[in-house]
Amino acid sequence: MDGTFKDNDISHIVEADRAHVWHHLSQHKPYETTDPRIFVEGKGMRIWDQKGKEHIDAVAGGVWTVNVGYGRESIADVVREQLVKLNFFGGSAGSIPGAIFSEMLISKMPGMSRVYYCSSGSEANEKAFKMVRQIAVKRFGGKKHKILYRDRDYHGSTIACMGAGGQYERNAHYGPFPDGFVSVPHCLEYRKHEQAGAPDENYGVWAANEIEKVILREGPETIGALCLEPVTAGGGVITPPDGYWERIREICDQYEILLHIDEVVCGVGRTGTWFGYQHFGIKPDMVSMAKGVASGYAAISCLVTTETVFDMFKDDASDPLNYFRDISTFGGCTAGPAAAIENMKIIERENLLENTIAMGDYMLDQLNALSDKHAVIGQARGKGLFLGAELVEDRASKTPMSEKMVGAVVADCMQQGVIIGATNRSVPGKNNTLCFSPALIATKDDIDQIIGAVDGALGRVFG
Numbered sequence: 001m002d003g004t005f006k007d008n009d010i011s012h013i014v015e016a017d018r019a020h021v022w023h024h025l026s027q028h029k030p031y032e033t034t035d036p037r038i039f040v041e042g043k044g045m046r047i048w049d050q051k052g053k054e055h056i057d058a059v060a061g062g063v064w065t066v067n068v069g070y071g072r073e074s075i076a077d078v079v080r081e082q083l084v085k086l087n088f089f090g091g092s093a094g095s096i097p098g099a100i101f102s103e104m105l106i107s108k109m110p111g112m113s114r115v116y117y118c119s120s121g122s123e124a125n126e127k128a129f130k131m132v133r134q135i136a137v138k139r140f141g142g143k144k145h146k147i148l149y150r151d152r153d154y155h156g157s158t159i160a161c162m163g164a165g166g167q168y169e170r171n172a173h174y175g176p177f178p179d180g181f182v183s184v185p186h187c188l189e190y191r192k193h194e195q196a197g198a199p200d201e202n203y204g205v206w207a208a209n210e211i212e213k214v215i216l217r218e219g220p221e222t223i224g225a226l227c228l229e230p231v232t233a234g235g236g237v238i239t240p241p242d243g244y245w246e247r248i249r250e251i252c253d254q255y256e257i258l259l260h261i262d263e264v265v266c267g268v269g270r271t272g273t274w275f276g277y278q279h280f281g282i283k284p285d286m287v288s289m290a291k292g293v294a295s296g297y298a299a300i301s302c303l304v305t306t307e308t309v310f311d312m313f314k315d316d317a318s319d320p321l322n323y324f325r326d327i328s329t330f331g332g333c334t335a336g337p338a339a340a341i342e343n344m345k346i347i348e349r350e351n352l353l354e355n356t357i358a359m360g361d362y363m364l365d366q367l368n369a370l371s372d373k374h375a376v377i378g379q380a381r382g383k384g385l386f387l388g389a390e391l392v393e394d395r396a397s398k399t400p401m402s403e404k405m406v407g408a409v410v411a412d413c414m415q416q417g418v419i420i421g422a423t424n425r426s427v428p429g430k431n432n433t434l435c436f437s438p439a440l441i442a443t444k445d446d447i448d449q450i451i452g453a454v455d456g457a458l459g460r461v462f463g
Contacts, residue, residue, distance in 0.1 A: 004462060005042040010050050013038060042070025045446055047419075055414075057196040058438045058450045059421040064233065064265050064386070067292040068346045069439040075297045075342045082338035090332040094379050097337035104344055108274040111283045115298065115309040117336065118328035120157025121264030121290035124301040125227070128260050128286050129160055130326055131305070133180075134223040135258075135312050138322070146218060148211065148226045148257075151186040152235025155227060155262050162225060167235055167426040182218055186232070189241045190379045190390065190433040191398065202418050204241030205337065206411065210253050220255040223433055225286070230276030233265040236433045237388025239381050245280035252285075258309070259285040264301070265386070268292035269347050269440050272384030274356035284320055285309055293340050301334025352440040359442045367436075374458045376401060385442060388423075389434040389454075400432040404463060412457035418450055 017036050022028075038050040047057050047070060058261065060066040068075075070087070079373035082097055089095065097435070103116040118124050129147055135147040148183035148277060149155065151166040162258065163177030167188070171177070185195060187207040199206050215223050232238035252259045258280075266276030273279055286309060290301035317323045331338075331398070347353060360383065367380035367389050378392035391401035406422045413420045421435035 009037075010040075014050060023042045030344045042066075044069045046070070048192045051297065053419045055416060055419050056438075056446060056449055057419050057437050059419055060137065060437045060439050061296050062419070062421070063271065063291065064437040065296040066290040067269055067440050068297045068343055068352065069295075069441045072295070072297065072342075072346065074340050074346070075295070078338050078342045079298055080334045082334050086334055088332050088334060089376040089436070090329070093326060094176065095332075095334045095337070097334050097341060101337035101340045101344075104341060105302065106219075108344075109287065109304060110305045111306060112287065114305045114310040115326075116303040116328075117331035118303065118334070118335070119330035120264075120301050121155075121288065122158045122161045123328055124264070124288035124290055125161050125164070125260075125262060126158055126302045127303045127326060127328070128225070128288055129225070131286070131303075131309065132258060132260075132323060134324065135309075138312065140221070142225075143222055144224045144256075146180045146222045146224060147260075148182050148184050148214065148223060148233070150184050150228050152188070152238060153186075153227075153262070153429075154231045154234045154426070155229075156264075164256050169428045170234075170426045171429070180216060184214045184222075184226075186235070186238065187240055187244055188232075188236060188353055190300065190381070193398070197350070202243060202245035205247050207241060208244050208247035211248065215251065215255055215257070218242045220257070223257050225258040225260050226252055227262060229262045230273060230279070231383050231386060233386075234423055234435075236390065236423055236427070236430065237382050237386065237435055239463075240280070245277070245282050247279075249282045252453050258285040260284065260286050261290070264288055264290045265292075265437075266383075268344070268352055269356055269384050269386060270437065272304050272353055272360055274353070276383065293343070294336055294454045295339075295343050297309055297343065298335040298339035299330060299333065300340055308332060316437045326363060329448075350441070355442070357385040359444070359447060361389065362444060362448045363436065363438075364386055365443075366447060370451065370455055370458070373455070374391065374460060374462065376462050381434075385436075385438055385440060387436045389436075391432050391434065400430050403431040406432050409454070409457045409463045412460055416456065418453035420450070420454065 014035050020029050039047050042049045045056055045057050133145050136142050153166045155161045155164050159180055163181040189203050218440055219378040261277045263275050263286040285306055287304045296302050313324045371377035376391045378390045380389045382388055393399040393408055410422050423431045423433045
């Protein structure tokens with residue numbers, strides 16, 4: 001067996017998987033009596049398992065990644081060509097695809113100028129945290145080191161990233177976490193009734209001002225950065241309310257706090273703009289990205305900063321500690337930027353940003369139409385092709401639907417050959433949102449099939 005899928009009987013593959021592969025986010029006890037699912041081929045938005053069953057993938061690889069769809073030969077071709085030419089050299093030196101992609105990327109991000117390559121979203125966020133800490137030592141005697149994060153946001157799976165994560169059920173059993181990470185309240189207007197003092201009007205400004213209260217409580221002189229997702233992902237697909245981001249930028253400017261926007265999910269087209277923050281007309285100081293950068297065709301992530309941030313690490317060349325003394329081994333892989341270049345060209349060539357906006361609007365309309373039929377949908381929300389439907393037991397009280405029942409909807413859709421997602425084991429008692437992130441190539445027919453599956457599942461699960 002050389003890893004090539006050649007024969008119809010792949011029972012040996014299933015047994016090898018069952019015996020040796022430790023799947024992500026999975027309880028493995030059921031695999032003692034049932035087969036693990038193995039996907040063997042994908043094309044466009046379709047993917048086939050080991051039994052030959054076709055699925056439409058409404059979550060872009062399970063974790064919001066395959067933005068341009070499966071089976072892109074042009075990406076595979078450029079990656080192979082680059083690997084034969086030069087596969088790797090550590091990031092202390094440059095590469096041709098690294099230079100070319102950095103220029104392409106910066107052209108989509110006015111106000112930003114520097115790209116630090118690494119290999120995962122967690123790693124990109126870790127780099128940002130380390131920069132903040134080093135700046136604190138260099139400029140503020142170590143005092144301005146705290147990093148604020150928002151309840152329900154997720155920034156990665158390392159211990160430090162979990163320390164900066166607002167999904168407390170996901171964090172369970174993994175502490176203690178490092179000091180210096182401080183939570184701020186979420187901005188989910190649908191659940192403002194759970195927040196003391198939340199107003200009926202101008203909620204977005206109020207929610208941002210709640211962050212300012214935390215800054216004043218902790219002491220502005222201790223806060224180095226505020227790390228936020230532009231649209232909260234696994235915490236419930238939370239779109240920011242009007243006025244929120246503009247006020248956030250004002251607060252960061254007032255207290256000399258770096259604004260770090262985590263675009264690991266939203267970046268490179270997911271919301272219909274190159275980056276989610278661009279919907280709101282604000283300028284970040286640091287932007288991390290990963291999943292959609294190469295649509296899963298190669299491992300790559302980036303931390304992008306302004307020139308102002310970059311200059312803080314070269315202002316005194318005589319100091320041997322005065323540069324960012326960090327490395328990412330696989331940030332030196334050339335396959336990543338090579339794939340990212342072609343990925344970006346595909347998005348431009350096929351007008352996928354425009355398609356994302358059009359199909360996102362259509363899908364949100366269809367989800368709202370479903371809510372007219374199924375009272376368990378409390379709210380549909382999202383940006384572009386990044387959408388959620390929060391399920392509730394009762395619309396008046398907004399009591400969250402149980403995770404078990406939400407999971408039953410997901411399982412029913414899977415039985416129909418439609419893969420959707422859901423918040424799970426993230427926010428205690430609030431794992432009740434169905435999640436959708438079909439590839440940016442989605443058509444109305446694709447979306448109709450997804451919506452039809454959800455419609456049927458809601459009817460069977462809830463009657």
